[in-house]
Amino acid sequence: MTNEQLVEFALGLANSNKTFMWVIRPDLVAGHTAVLPPEFVTVTKEREQQTNCRYICSEWGIGMEINSDVKRNEVESLLIELMEGDKGKEMKKKAMEWRQMAKEATASLGGSSVQNLENVINQALLSSSTD
Structure with missing residues (x-):
C-alpha cells in the first residue's frame, strides 16, 4: 500500500x-x-x-x-x-465457538492439542531411534 x-x-x-x-x-x-x-x-x-x-x-x-x-x-x-452490527454479532458467535474449541483442545490430557504434541514427540523419537 x-x-x-x-x-x-x-x-x-x-x-x-x-x-x-x-x-x-x-x-x-x-x-x-x-x-x-x-x-x-x-x-x-x-x-x-x-x-x-x-x-x-x-x-x-x-x-x-x-x-x-x-x-x-x-x-x-x-x-x-x-x-x-449483525455481521459483528455473527463474528462474535464464531469467535466464541473458536474459544470453546481451544478450551476443549487444551483442557485435559485427552485434548487434541496434547495428543498432537505427543504425536510430534513420538515421531521425533522414532525417527531418531531408527538412524
Missing part, C-alpha cells in the same frame, strides 16, 4: 474508538518504511493491531476484508459494523 493509504487506514482505526489488533510488516508500504502520523499513536496507545486477513475472514469467519483503496471513513464504518 502507499503511505497515504496507510495513514487513511490508521486514522480510520483511530476514529472508530474501537479496540483492534494490527501488525504492520516492514514491507507494507511500497518503497518506503511505514510511517504513522503522531496523532495515531497518541489516540490509540491503549488499543492496537491486526492479523492475517485470509485466516480471519475466510478460515475463521471472524473478520471482514477492506478495500485496498482504503479511506478512513470506510475503516471507521467497517469497525462499527464489526463491533455493533
